[in-house]
Amino acid sequence: MEMSLLFLYNELGGMNKGFDVIDHTADVGIIAYGADIKEIFSNAALALFSLITEPESIENKFHLDLELSSEDIESLLIEWLNELIYLFDVKHVLFNHFDIGSLTDNDLKATCYGEHFDTEKHTMKVEVKAATYHMLKLDKSDDGFKAQVILDI
Amino acid sequence: MARWQGRLIKIDDYRWEIPQNYKTGMRVPGLIYASKKMLETICEEQTPEQVANVAFLPGILDYSFAMPDIHWGYGFPIGGVAAMDVNDGVISPGGVGYDINCGVRLLRTSLSEAEVRPRISELINALFLNVPSGLGSEGKIKVSQKEMNQLMVEGARWAMKRGLGSQEDLNVTEDGGCLTGADPSKVSDRAVKRGSPQAGTLGSGNHFLEVQVVKKIFDSHIASTMGIDEVGQILVLIHTGSRGFGHQVCTDHLRVMERAVSKYEIRLPDRQLACAPVRSPEGQDYLAAMACAANYAWANRQCIAHWTRESFSKVFGKHTEALGMKQIYDVAHNIAKIEEHIVNERKLKVCVHRKGATRAFPAGHNDTPTCYKEIGQPVLVPGDMGRCSFVAVGTEKAMAETFGSTCHGAGRMLSRGAAKRSMRGQDVLHDLESRGITIKAGSLPSLAEEASQAYKDVTDVIDVVHHAGISKKVAMAIPMGVIKG
Numbered sequence: 024m025e026m027s028l029l030f031l032y033n034e035l036g037g038m039n040k041g042f043d044v045i046d047h048t049a050d051v052g053i054i055a056y057g058a059d060i061k062e063i064f065s066n067a068a069l070a071l072f073s074l075i076t077e078p079e080s081i082e083n084k085f086h087l088d089l090e091l092s093s094e095d096i097e098s099l100l101i102e103w104l105n106e107l108i109y110l111f112d113v114k115h116v117l118f119n120h121f122d123i124g125s126l127t128d129n130d131l132k133a134t135c136y137g138e139h140f141d142t143e144k145h146t147m148k149v150e151v152k153a154a155t156y157h158m159l160k161l162d163k164s165d166d167g168f169k170a171q172v173i174l175d176i
Numbered sequence: 177m178a179r180w181q182g183r184l185i186k187i188d189d190y191r192w193e194i195p196q197n198y199k200t201g202m203r204v205p206g207l208i209y210a211s212k213k214m215l216e217t218i219c220e221e222q223t224p225e226q227v228a229n230v231a232f233l234p235g236i237l238d239y240s241f242a243m244p245d246i247h248w249g250y251g252f253p254i255g256g257v258a259a260m261d262v263n264d265g266v267i268s269p270g271g272v273g274y275d276i277n278c279g280v281r282l283l284r285t286s287l288s289e290a291e292v293r294p295r296i297s298e299l300i301n302a303l304f305l306n307v308p309s310g311l312g313s314e315g316k317i318k319v320s321q322k323e324m325n326q327l328m329v330e331g332a333r334w335a336m337k338r339g340l341g342s343q344e345d346l347n348v349t350e351d352g353g354c355l356t357g358a359d360p361s362k363v364s365d366r367a368v369k370r371g372s373p374q375a376g377t378l379g380s381g382n383h384f385l386e387v388q389v390v391k392k393i394f395d396s397h398i399a400s401t402m403g404i405d406e407v408g409q410i411l412v413l414i415h416t417g418s419r420g421f422g423h424q425v426c427t428d429h430l431r432v433m434e435r436a437v438s439k440y441e442i443r444l445p446d447r448q449l450a451c452a453p454v455r456s457p458e459g460q461d462y463l464a465a466m467a468c469a470a471n472y473a474w475a476n477r478q479c480i481a482h483w484t485r486e487s488f489s490k491v492f493g494k495h496t497e498a499l500g501m502k503q504i505y506d507v508a509h510n511i512a513k514i515e516e517h518i519v520n521e522r523k524l525k526v527c528v529h530r531k532g533a534t535r536a537f538p539a540g541h542n543d544t545p546t547c548y549k550e551i552g553q554p555v556l557v558p559g560d561m562g563r564c565s566f567v568a569v570g571t572e573k574a575m576a577e578t579f580g581s582t583c584h585g586a587g588r589m590l591s592r593g594a595a596k597r598s599m600r601g602q603d604v605l606h607d608l609e610s611r612g613i614t615i616k617a618g619s620l621p622s623l624a625e626e627a628s629q630a631y632k633d634v635t636d637v638i639d640v641v642h643h644a645g646i647s648k649k650v651a652m653a654i655p656m657g658v659i660k661g
Contacts (some may be wrong), residue, residue: 046591050250098434105427112420113369147310147619149592150380150661152274152423156430157250157448173250175274175423176381176592 042070050175051149052158058167060096061123064103064131067170068121071104071154072137074174075111076145081119084138089131096128097161100170103131104154111151115140149176180219182228184208190644194228194240201443202231207239209583209644214244214636217589226253229445233258234453235265237519237526241578243533244640245587245632249273251448254532255587259579260454262514262525266442267459268451269433269466271529272512274426276466277473278383278417279350279508280556281481282567284403285488286500287410289389293656295491296614299387300657302487303616307385307480308377309661310618315376317479324372325360331471332506335478345478348545349506350535350553353474355513359464364428367465371421371472376479380618380661382626383416385484386558388565388653398551398569398650402504411653412488412501413565414480415558417510422469429462454514454527463512470511477506504567505545505554507534509584517579528579536570536582536647544570555647559586559634561615561626562608564654566638573645582647583638586631595630596621608658617660626660 045052051074055067072078091106093099110116118137125132152175160171185193187207192215194206206227210218218224223246230252231240237259246255251270260266292299308315317338319327327334332353335341346352360368378385390409393399404411418425436452436459437444444450452458481503485496492499512529519526537544537553544553552569559565563586574580590598601620604627608615617623641647 044593046593047248051592093431094434098431102431109366109370109424112423113366113373147380148621149625152420153427155250155448156434156450157446159447175250 041066044070044074047173050173052171052173055170056167060168061126063161063168063170064100064123064126064133065121067100067104067172068107069119071107071151071174072117072119074149074151074176076117076148078119080145081117082138083120083136086134086136087116089133089135091131092129094129097159099129099131100161100172101154101156101159104172107135108151108153111140117145151176178222180222180224182224184215184224190640194224196231199228201445202228203234204231204236204239206231206242208242208246209640209646210244211636211640214632214640217632218246221248223248223253226251227256229449230256230258230271232443232445233260233266233268233449233451234442235260237261241581243583245532245583245585245637247587247589249531251446252529252531255583256531257529257533257578257581259517259526259528262454262527265454265527266451267454267462267512267527268449268529269426269429269462270448270450271531272426272466273510273531274423275417275510276422276425276469277508278510279473279477279506280558281414281477281506282504282556283412283481283484283501284504285410285412287492289408289410289656292387292410296387296657299487299491300614300616300659302491303385303484304659306483306487307659309659310380314373317376319372319375321368321372324368327375327475328360328363328468328471329358330354331474332478335475335482340482341478345481345503348503348547349474350508353478353506355467355470357464358467358471360468362461362465363425363468367421367424367428370424371419374419374421375472376476377419378416378480378659378661379419380622383661384561385480385659386413386561386655387657388413389656390651390653391564392652394649394651398648401548401551402554402567402650403502404504404567404651412484413556413558414477414484416476416480418469418473419476421472425465425469429465432458432461466512470508474506505556507556509534515580526579528581530581532584533581534584535580536574537580538570538572538575541575552648555582557583557585557634557638560628560631561655561658561660562611562613562628563634564652566634566649567651568638568642568647568649571645571648574647578646582641586634586637588630589632590630592625595627596624599624599627599629613655614657615660623660
């Protein structure tokens with residue numbers, strides 16, 4: 024599938040586009056869309072795992088509860104993605120479904136669903152080092168919210 | 177991406193200045209090393225804007241420098257050099273990057289192309305089996321928590337003590353393979369957890385291990401001092417860094433720096449340039465943690481060099497000594513160093529950020545290894561996997577002009593996405609094979625991302641630094657076998 028033309032089924036809005044992957048010379052960017060900020064967090068996480076492997080190949084075999092806090096909502100988004108990158112690197116877990124329980128400008132509670140990375144089953148795409156603050160944007164647009172994050176790969 | 181529209185002043189054929197008045201807030205001008213032809217590519221993106229943004233950082237001296245392999249990064253451009261006065265300047269983790277001490281190590285052999293080419297597939301397979309690589313790869317050595325503390329402090333010496341190298345290797349490694357001031361208490365548990373299983377792994381992305389053939393020698397005296405004696409000689413180049421350990425150290429400390437920016441009232445044009453005064457607790461903590469990651473990377477390359485020698489030994493049935501497998505040098509490409517430099521005729525302690533740049537100290541410098549005192553510190557400049565790599569040496573001019581710094585590689589031109597859209601991994605594989613390059617890669621799509629067409633020609637890069645006088649080119653080698661993670 025063409026990276027920049029990835030579409031994902033969006034549970035709330037039917038076939039709305041959940042995210043786009045954008046080019047950045049040394050790295051790669053993601054744009055997450057959502058009717059609210061919770062959806063932005065969920066779609067940004069889906070975009071991240073779509074870079075690591077094919078998200079359709081991930082099954083919901085277990086869940087993990089996460090609680091995070093940060094200074095502001097943009098930093099919290101970076102914190103969230105970096106937490107998922109950390110979990111993949113250390114625990115080799117892949118997620119493709121996220122319930123964002125509660126979200127304020129500073130705190131996030133979420134449940135992530137997925138399974139362990141399996142070389143037989145999951146293709147390896149890229150190694151994501153970190154989510155960066157570079158060109159970080161989280162804005163309200165005409166039809167909801169939009170966030171842009173550049174990942175270092 | 178819009179083309180950069182700013183003004184550049186031509187100083188000579190290889191130097192272009194971004195005037196200080198280009199943007200209010202720049203403390204020094206920008207200086208880009210490039211040929212006119214390369215400048216066209218550089219200005220296709222907002223890269224020069226990033227050079228200008230770095231000039232905002234407090235305490236920056238002389239210029240915000242950009243090497244000819246510069247390309248658009250996050251915050252700092254890749255290929256950027258910035259030196260700050262340690263007394264009133266800042267340290268910025270973004271000026272080092274996520275892959276702290278990503279760097280290269282070059283080994284020589286006494287083998288010739290004629291001896292290796294018939295067995296290249298066997299050799300590449302042996303290396304692929306013996307050196308863990310690829311996404312999520314874990315090492316074949318187990319490193320306990322206690323050992324991680326030693327590894328962080330001792331760097332390559334830690335690996336040597338485990339029997340994976342010799343004092344001779346350390347002598348020809350930048351800083352002896354160990355940056356002082358490493359303090360494991362400044363490194364998070366998360367970084368240790370991410371790093372310990374990955375010690376001794378090549379990783380993926382642009383990291384590689386390459387068996388090369390010397391094709392050209394530009395200065396036979398300097399080359400032979402490094403043990404590069406003739407065209408056709410086999411070399412091995414290892415390119416990797418601090419893996420998830422360094423990435424986590426950077427992530428953790430960027431968070432701290434984010435808060436430090438408002439605490440110290442630093443005005444920045446880009447959030448990713450987050451920094452703190454070098455002398456502040458935040459700055460000192462980062463330097464102590466960065467040193468741990470730099471040491472991790474040197475330990476990592478030391479382990480891989482050992483397994484490389486083992487693989488050669490196995491395939492050619494001879495001891496590594498008999499194969500002449502000595503280390504030529506090991507340099508960091510992503511690092512910040514506290515060094516002494518002459519600024520305005522005064523000796524000054526400065527913090528030199530090299531992000532996708534190489535230290536290039538001249539002959540006679542205290543930190544140039546004894547065996548290279550007469551020729552200058554070796555500078556290793558890898559190109560993309562289809563073209564060639566260069567060996568150069570540092571010069572007095574680099575010392576006087578760029579805080580002893582030069583280029584680090586080819587420099588990306590096409591984004592990974594664009595590279596993948598324009599060619600298939602399978603085609604890249606066939607193309608390389610048709611040119612006599614045996615390749616073993618973790619994944620085919622990643623091969624397309626790293627294709628030659630995605631990079632600038634490293635020959636153009638080296639010619640600029642050579643003619644500008646900030647390095648002297650010594651030898652050129654082409655790949656014969658490549659392992660990509």
